[in-house]
Amino acid sequence: xxxxxxxxxxxxxxxxxxxxxxxxxxxxxxxxxxxxxxxxxxxxxxxxxxxxxxxxxxxxxxxxxxxxxxxxxxxxxxxxxxxxxxxxxxxxxxxxxxxxxxxxxxxxxxxxxxxxxxxxxxxxxxxxxxxxxxxxxxxxxxxxxxxxxxxxxxxxxxxxxxxxxxxxxxxxxxxxxxxxxxxxxxxxxxxxxxxxxxxxxxxxxxxxxxxxxxxxxxxxxxxxxxxxxxxxxxxxxxxxxxxxxxxxxxxxxxxxxxxxxxxxxxxxxxxxxxxxxxxxxxxxxxxxxxxxxxxxxxxxxxxxxxxxxxxxxxxxxxxxxxxxxxxxxxxxxxxxxxxxxxxxxxxxxxxxxxxxxxxxxxxxxxxxxxxxxxxxxxxxxxxxxxxxxxxxxxxxxxxxxxxxxxxxxxxxxxxxxxxxxxxxxxx
Amino acid sequence: xxxxxxxxxxxxxxxxxxxxxxxxxxxxxxxxxxxxxxxxxxxxxxxxxxxxxxxxxxxxxxxxxxxxxxxxxxxxxxxxxxxxxxxxxxxxxxxxxxxxxxxxxxxxxxxxxxxxxxxxxxxxxxxxxxxxxxxxxxxxxxxxxxxxxxxxxxxxxxxxxxxxxxxxxxxxxxxxxxxxxxxxxxxxxxxxxxxxxxxxxxxxxxxxxxxxxxxxxxxxxxxxxxxxxxxxxxxxxxxxxxxxxxxxxxxxxxxxxxxxxxxxxxxxxxxxxxxxxxxxxxxxxxxxxxxxxxxxxxxxxxxxxxxxxxxxxxxxxxxxxxxxxxxxxxxxxxxxxxxxxxxxxxxxxxxxxxxxxxxxxxxxxxxxxxxx
Numbered sequence: 001x002x003x004x005x006x007x008x009x010x011x012x013x014x015x016x017x018x019x020x021x022x023x024x025x026x027x028x029x030x031x032x033x034x035x036x037x038x039x040x041x042x043x044x045x046x047x048x049x050x051x052x053x054x055x056x057x058x059x060x061x062x063x064x065x066x067x068x069x070x071x072x073x074x075x076x077x078x079x080x081x082x083x084x085x086x087x088x089x090x091x092x093x094x095x096x097x098x099x100x101x102x103x104x105x106x107x108x109x110x111x112x113x114x115x116x117x118x119x120x121x122x123x124x125x126x127x128x129x130x131x132x133x134x135x136x137x138x139x140x141x142x143x144x145x146x147x148x149x150x151x152x153x154x155x156x157x158x159x160x161x162x163x164x165x166x167x168x169x170x171x172x173x174x175x176x177x178x179x180x181x182x183x184x185x186x187x188x189x190x191x192x193x194x195x196x197x198x199x200x201x202x203x204x205x206x207x208x209x210x211x212x213x214x215x216x217x218x219x220x221x222x223x224x225x226x227x228x229x230x231x232x233x234x235x236x237x238x239x240x241x242x243x244x245x246x247x248x249x250x251x252x253x254x255x256x257x258x259x260x261x262x263x264x265x266x267x268x269x270x271x272x273x274x275x276x277x278x279x280x281x282x283x284x285x286x287x288x289x290x291x292x293x294x295x296x297x298x299x300x301x302x303x304x305x306x307x308x309x310x311x312x313x314x315x316x317x318x319x320x321x322x323x324x325x326x327x328x329x330x331x332x333x334x335x336x337x338x339x340x341x342x343x344x345x346x347x348x349x350x351x352x353x354x355x356x357x358x359x360x361x362x363x364x365x366x367x368x369x370x371x372x373x374x375x376x377x378x379x380x381x382x383x384x385x386x387x388x389x390x391x392x393x394x395x396x397x398x399x400x401x402x403x404x405x406x407x408x409x410x411x412x413x414x415x416x417x418x419x420x421x422x423x424x425x426x427x
Numbered sequence: 428x429x430x431x432x433x434x435x436x437x438x439x440x441x442x443x444x445x446x447x448x449x450x451x452x453x454x455x456x457x458x459x460x461x462x463x464x465x466x467x468x469x470x471x472x473x474x475x476x477x478x479x480x481x482x483x484x485x486x487x488x489x490x491x492x493x494x495x496x497x498x499x500x501x502x503x504x505x506x507x508x509x510x511x512x513x514x515x516x517x518x519x520x521x522x523x524x525x526x527x528x529x530x531x532x533x534x535x536x537x538x539x540x541x542x543x544x545x546x547x548x549x550x551x552x553x554x555x556x557x558x559x560x561x562x563x564x565x566x567x568x569x570x571x572x573x574x575x576x577x578x579x580x581x582x583x584x585x586x587x588x589x590x591x592x593x594x595x596x597x598x599x600x601x602x603x604x605x606x607x608x609x610x611x612x613x614x615x616x617x618x619x620x621x622x623x624x625x626x627x628x629x630x631x632x633x634x635x636x637x638x639x640x641x642x643x644x645x646x647x648x649x650x651x652x653x654x655x656x657x658x659x660x661x662x663x664x665x666x667x668x669x670x671x672x673x674x675x676x677x678x679x680x681x682x683x684x685x686x687x688x689x690x691x692x693x694x695x696x697x698x699x700x701x702x703x704x705x706x707x708x709x710x711x712x713x714x715x716x717x718x719x720x721x722x723x724x725x726x727x728x729x730x731x732x733x734x735x736x737x738x739x740x741x742x743x744x745x746x747x748x749x750x751x752x753x754x755x756x757x758x759x760x761x762x763x764x765x766x767x768x769x770x771x772x773x774x775x776x777x778x779x780x781x782x783x784x785x786x787x788x789x790x791x792x793x794x795x796x797x798x799x
Contacts, residue, residue, distance in 0.1 A: 194723035195452070195496060244498040245442075281446040310452030310496055314719045324447035324456070329465055331456040 001025075001051050002404035003180045003388050003411070008056035010412050015174055016051065017079055018061045022128035024048050025184055029111060029208060031215035031222070033397060034262040035293030041217060045127045052129040060172065061130060068179070068357055072384025073418055077174040083167035085135035085143070086121075090162035093131035097121040100157035102148060107139050109219075113209040116219030121154045121163075126217065135163070177418060178384045178411035181368065182404060183354060185390040188241030188249070188343040195311045196240065196341060201319060202226060204312060204339045206240075207259055214266045224270050226338070231274060234267050235321045235336040236260045237309050238280040242344030251365045253344030253394040257284045260342045261294050264302040276302045277334055279309050279323055287396065307332075312339060345394040358385055367393045378407040386410050434475050438506045442499040443467050449493035449503045454727040458744045459486040463493055463503045470506060478510040478519075485511070485521055486739045489611040489732030490691035495723075511613030520612075527736040528614050531621070535603030536569040537736060546599040548578040552585050554597055557632045561596035563588075563665075564634045566648070568641040569604050570735075570767040576774060577767045581640060583796035584662055590799045591675040595638070601628060605639075607647035607692070612733035622652055629657060638665045642693035642766045643731065649697065661693055663765050663791060667702040670709050679798035680712030686759035687715070687791075688750065688773070689725035690766035703765050706791055710798055716757045718750075726750055730768030747776035754786050761787045763794060 001023060004014040016023065028048075030040035051057055060079055067078035086097070098104065101119030108114035111124040120140040121133055141148035142165055155163040187208050190198035198204050203226055205213070216222040224231060238260055242253040257280070264276050283304070285294040298304060309323035319336045347366035348354075355362055359382045363369040368391050371379040378386050388407040389400040435441075443464075450456050450464040461483040470476045478484055484507055493503040514520050515528075527537035535542050548571075557564050565588065571581040588595050603625060610618040629637070636658045639645040645661040669675040685707055693699045700722045707715050720726050728747050729739070750773070754762045764770050770790055777783040 197724060239498070243444075245500045246496075246498055281444060306447070307451060308446035308448040308498065310448045310450075310492070311724055313724060322451055324450035324462075324464060326445060326447040326450075326464060329462060331450055331453070331462075 001047055001182075002401045003182060003408040004051060004057050005047070005054065006405055006408035007180075007411055008054045010408075012056065012412065012415055014054075014057045015077075015079075015176065016057055016059050017063050017065055018059070019064055020124065021062045021084070021132070021134040022124050022130070023051060023059065023061065024125075024127075024129065026208075027397060028125060028127070029113070029215075030211045031218070032262060032266065034258040035287075035289040037262070037265075039216075041127055041215075048127065048129040059130065062134060063172075065354075065357060066171075072382075072414060073177045075176045075179055075384065077176055077179070079172045079174060081170040081172060083137070083169055084132065085137070085140070085163065085165055085167050086133050087162045087164050087167075088130065088132045090160040091132045092160055092162075093123070093133065094159065095123070095133070096157040096159060097133050097135075097154035097163060098123070100153040102141060102153050103139060107136065112212045112219050113206065115205075115209050115212045133162075177415045178386065179358065180386045180388055180404075180407045180411055181354070181358065181360070181380075181391055182388040182407070183348055183350075183391040185345040185394065186348045188253075188346050190240055190341050190343055192247060193240060196237070196309075196339075197312045198341060201312070201314065201339075203229070203319060203337060204341065206341050206343045207256065207263065208343065210263050210340045211259075214263065214270070222270070224267060224338075229337060231271055231337045233275045233334070233336045234264075234271070234277070234338045234340065235319075235334055236264060236276075236278040236340045236342060237321070238278065238342045239308065240341040240343045241346065243281065249344060249346060249365070251394065252284060254284070255394060255396050256342040256344055258287070258290055258293065258396070260340070261285070261297045261302075263340060265297050265300060268297075268300045268302060277336075278302060278304045279307050279321070280304060281306070281308050287398075305332075345390055348391065351391070358382060360385065363393075365393065367391060378403055378410050384414060434470055434506075434509060437509045438470070438502075440467050440471055440501055440503075440506065443471065443501045443503075444499055446498065448496050448498060452492040452496050454490060454492065454746055455486045455488065455729070455739070458741045458746075459483045459739065461486045463487075463507065466506055466510075467501070467503055476510065478514050481510070482740050484514065485524070485612075485733065485737055486741075487732055488691070488727050488729050488734050490727040491696040492691075492727070495695050508611060508613050512615060513613075515613040521737045523736045524612055524733050527733075528609060528612065528617060531604045531606065531609055532617055536573060537604060537608070538569060538573055540573045542603075543600050545572045545602055546597065548572060548581055549585070549597060549599075552582065553589070554585055554595075556599045557596035557634065559596060560633075561594050563593055563595040563636045563638055564629070564632070565595045565597050566605070566637050566639045566644055567597055567602060568639060568644050568767060570771065571640045572602070574767070574771065577640075577770060580767065580770065580790040580792055583790065583792040584640060586796045587666060587669070587675065587792060587799065591669045593669070593674075598628065598632075605641075605644040605647050607643040607651075608731065608733055608735065610647065610651065611731070626652060626655055629655070636660070638662050640767060642690045642697070642699075643768065646692045646696055661697075661699060661702075661765070663693070663702040663706060664699060666792070666795065667705050670706060675795075675799065677709070677711050677798045681710050681794060681798050682712045683760045684714045684716060684758055685761040685763050685794065686718050686754055686757055687721070687763045687765075688718070688728070688769055689722055690764065690769050691725070691727050691731060693765060694722060694725055703763070703791055706795065707763060710794060712798075713794070716759055718753045718757055720753065728769045728772040730766075730772040735768055735771075745776050745779075747772050748780045751777060751780060751782040751786060755782070759786065761789050761794070763789055763791050765791050
């Protein structure tokens with residue numbers, strides 16, 4: 001988004017291709033950001049709106065790049081726009097379809113990390129850009145079975161007549177001079193660490209789920225609760241899926257120490273009497289204001305215990321986190337009502353497919369390889385293709401924004417040579 | 428023996444970041460002074476480590492949890508085995524373990540039993556010797572060969588094989604200890620000697636397929652007998668195939684609530700979690716219930732790594748006893764096991780704790796044999 005904005009502000013045309021129904025990415029899911037505690041969606045939404053409304057940016061949401069040919073300055077990009085089954089020109093975003101959908105509140109909301117529900121007709125979140133509804137073809141009764149009641153409830157409800165089950169995928173051909181890859185990351189799947197029993201106990205959740213839980217726009221409107229169960233003890237476990245050779249994820253994910261500190265702070269703020277324990281291996285508070293924030297959180301009586309927990313099990317209806325407190329040199333069992341796993345960042349599952357499409361290579365960690373680790377951090381081995389954000393490696397928001405701006409600058413340098421200002425495009 | 432090598436040359440410990448995941452998951456760390464994380468650190472700091480006076484080294488059950496969970500792919504239990512080797516070489520070793528090792532060397536089994544009685548359990552069962560030729564070698568193992576209780580498992584397995592018309596044979600009096608535990612108590616020399624002997628024996632009979640009663644035999648044949656080009660299966664894997672391939676059919680029903688305890692050497696160390704459960708679920712009438720700690724989170728019975736021969740520094744507190752509380756909490760009538768060590772350890776704990784009136788400890792094969 002930042003790269004598109006910079007390119008567009010410099011007077012070039014930018015195409016922004018987004019796989020999901022809305023732009024915003026993972027940041028839209030976060031509640032507050034570390035270490036400043038800015039409300040994530042409050043600072044992100046204006047950016048999204050700027051992108052959506054920018055005269056030089058053409059948004060292609062719910063779309064994927066399927067083919068790329070040509071070379072720097074002369075790329076041809078084939079984009080497949082998936083059918084939304086909603087005519088975006090007619091849709092006013094009123095939400096009547098979602099209200100009426102027979103599957104309303106029956107499907108897991110991806111945006112809420114399955115902590116909340118949605119229907120088959122949905123917007124991922126209220127601040128979506130574009131604010132156009134989408135019908136999920138994998139679940140919609142009409143699409144799956146050809147029948148939804150007598151007539152589809154969404155069609156009946158839509159005052160604009162925007163529902164269109166006859167929509168087909170559309171292929172759009174773009175001619176661009178440069179491509180910026182900003183595809184992000186996947187959250188680590190903690191089922192790969194079976195000792196933490198994620199998926200077996202509903203009160204073992206991931207850091208990203210915690211974000212939705214503590215977000216004012218989330219399924220609990222910001223309350224840290226699962227149901228009526230009282231939460232007295234919260235345990236955070238760091239480095240889940242990071243720094244782990246046994247999984248092939250040898251790298252540090254760079255954001256988990258600080259997002260955990262922030263989440264521990266939020267627990268303290270929202271559940272003042274809760275006991276909050278963070279189990280860690282090392283704390284990496286390396287960025288601006290990070291160490292100070294880590295200091296603050298400890299002062300708020302968050303107990304940091306050194307040790308990498310080995311197992312979670314249940315006893316008497318509560319969770320038990322089994323670890324060694326390595327500073328005491330003693331094995332310990334800590335009871336908890338909520339365990340939050342600080343899951344790391346992993347390369348997207350489609351990284352290899354995209355790498356093939358663009359001729360990119362991956363580094364050993366599986367993320368896209370930059371052209372030079374020191375001097376060409378946003379460029380790739382393919383001229384005219386640039387990297388921004390977590391697709392190149394885990395990073396926090398300011399680093400991702402900085403790389404986005406750098407990638408935009410690199411693209412602008414390329415495009416300036418051809419003098420295509422106000423005429424040409426990119427990603 | 429690699430006596431000239433230093434400890435740090437024998438064990439690759441430099442990747443350790445002292446995160447404590449090993450000790451945190453160690454099943455005996457709560458009940459003894461054994462702290463594997465600290466031992467690794469001491470070894471790194473001091474270069475050498477004298478195991479003199481460390482009785483807790485013998486508490487390790489070699490369940491493999493520390494190795495399985497280490498995020499840095501260090502193998503902490505290697506250090507324990509290396510230190511045990513030093514103790515074995517110096518003769519500083521619990522007498523009962525020494526006797527077991529001597530017995531393996533002299534009699535081919537750790538229990539001081541006469542080798543020529545090894546196949547007595549099979550008398551009258553119509554089991555042929557592998558020398559007559561067979562598709563499958565049934566490797567019985569020491570405990571099922573000699574122990575009254577465990578013999579029932581071997582007999583049940585024979586019944587299953589015969590019902591499914593498996594062409595199998597046993598080594599009879601020629602069978603000897605697989606030495607999985609011998610290696611784990613640090614007697615690498617004896618292990619290598621015995622491996623050599625067994626390998627030649629298997630080769631001599633042209634064995635292509637081995638099925639074991641014990642996950643311990645299974646583990647060492649599969650992973651540690653170098654150059655053994657033979658398909659090795661634990662019986663749960665083979666019997667699951669027999670059932671699913673339609674070769675073994677059930678004729679009766681078993682109206683019991685059954686739970687299952689994962690043996691470390693089958694589950695955690697070799698990833699065989701599903702087959703035992705698939706067998707149990709296929710038994711007509713049987714209701715299967717999982718305990719909270721199952722599969723990768725299963726709790727060690729404390730029978731492995733030489734603990735069969737030595738009760739440890741804290742014999743009062745038994746993990747097997749706490750396991751029964753879990754069995755009762757799920758309302759199971761039967762605790763199914765798939766390992767002779769688990770069977771004996773749990774039976775002992777059941778009797779000692781008075782659980783034997785409420786819960787039966789049975790091998791999966793004993794359950795299957797009831798309904799075919």
